[in-house]
Amino acid sequence: MTDRVLLITGASRGLGAATARLAAESGYVLALLARREESVAPLVTELGTDRALAVRADIGDWAAISAAVDRVLERFGRLDAVFANAGMSLDVSFFGNGGADPGQWQDMVRTNVLGPALTARATLPALAQTKGHLVITGSVAGRYPRKGNLYSATKWAVTGMAAGIREEAVGTGVRVTVIQPGITDTEILNAEQRTKPKMAPEDVARAVLYALGQPPGVDVNEIMLRPTGQVM
Numbered sequence: 269m270t271d272r273v274l275l276i277t278g279a280s281r282g283l284g285a286a287t288a289r290l291a292a293e294s295g296y297v298l299a300l301l302a303r304r305e306e307s308v309a310p311l312v313t314e315l316g317t318d319r320a321l322a323v324r325a326d327i328g329d330w331a332a333i334s335a336a337v338d339r340v341l342e343r344f345g346r347l348d349a350v351f352a353n354a355g356m357s358l359d360v361s362f363f364g365n366g367g368a369d370p371g372q373w374q375d376m377v378r379t380n381v382l383g384p385a386l387t388a389r390a391t392l393p394a395l396a397q398t399k400g401h402l403v404i405t406g407s408v409a410g411r412y413p414r415k416g417n418l419y420s421a422t423k424w425a426v427t428g429m430a431a432g433i434r435e436e437a438v439g440t441g442v443r444v445t446v447i448q449p450g451i452t453d454t455e456i457l458n459a460e461q462r463t464k465p466k467m468a469p470e471d472v473a474r475a476v477l478y479a480l481g482q483p484p485g486v487d488v489n490e491i492m493l494r495p496t497g498q499v500m
């Protein structure tokens with residue numbers, strides 16, 4: 269049987285790297301994307317250069333993400349699954365009570381909203397050929413409003429985007445899953461979040477592999493998982 273190919277954005281650390289390791293154990297060949305090839309190179313060495321490829325791409329840049337996908341297709345010839353996972357977080361106050369300067373807000377909207385949109389656009393034609401699977405990382409913050417939180421708004425956009433793509437995918441055999449994690453122990457957390465109950469990145473990786481492991485007739489629309497005791 270041909271090895272299934274999984275492309276992961278945000279593969280250099282956190283949820284993306286944990287999912288890459290678990291997917292490799294399940295037999296996937298991996299295309300690992302981050303903004304710098306060097307940041308994913310150690311993971312490629314760990315997984316084996318015959319089983320994994322490091323590709324540089326800023327997901328908010330159409331030319332970069334489409335060229336990266338072309339490179340993956342050149343190397344592996346197919347795409348069976350995509351984990352559109354890369355994202356970032358800034359603390360924001362709409363009243364100006366601290367938080368990031370509004371001049372920085374654009375980066376987060378670009379990365380968290382335009383990023384998965386462009387990743388979807390770049391990969392769905394190839395996924396349609398394999399009746400493949402698009403998994404997008406949202407957040408619990410994309411289901412429950414959070415005080416003064418632009419990050420939450422970007423993740424509400426992801427929830428809507430996944431649903432919209434799923435509607436467009438009807439008849440193609442392509443499945444779309446949005447993973448909505450609660451607080452997970454990665455570099456993205458702020459100091460306050462670090463004091464709260466946290467999941468491990470591997471806990472989220474198992475949810476991704478669960479969705480990917482279902483038979484073709486089952487489209488897991490959404491998985492929300494939170495650390496036990498996380499308060500909304």
Ligand SMILES: NC(=O)c1ccc[n+]([C@@H]2O[C@H](COP(=O)([O-])OP(=O)(O)OC[C@H]3O[C@@H](n4cnc5c(N)ncnc54)[C@H](OP(=O)(O)O)[C@@H]3O)[C@@H](O)[C@H]2O)c1
Binds near residue numbers: 279327356357452
């Ligand atoms: N950890 C949590 O509690 C939590 C909860 C809910 C949702 N999430 C979501 O989970 C996803 C992964 O986050 P994480 O927790 O694993 O955080 P992380 O450890 O900070 O990892 C973020 C990843 O995104 C990549 N990235 C950031 N901006 C990028 C860009 N413009 N282009 C390409 N890659 C970019 C980073 O790669 P480089 O910097 O190496 O390029 C890195 O690999 C994000 O979408 C985040 O919003 C996390």
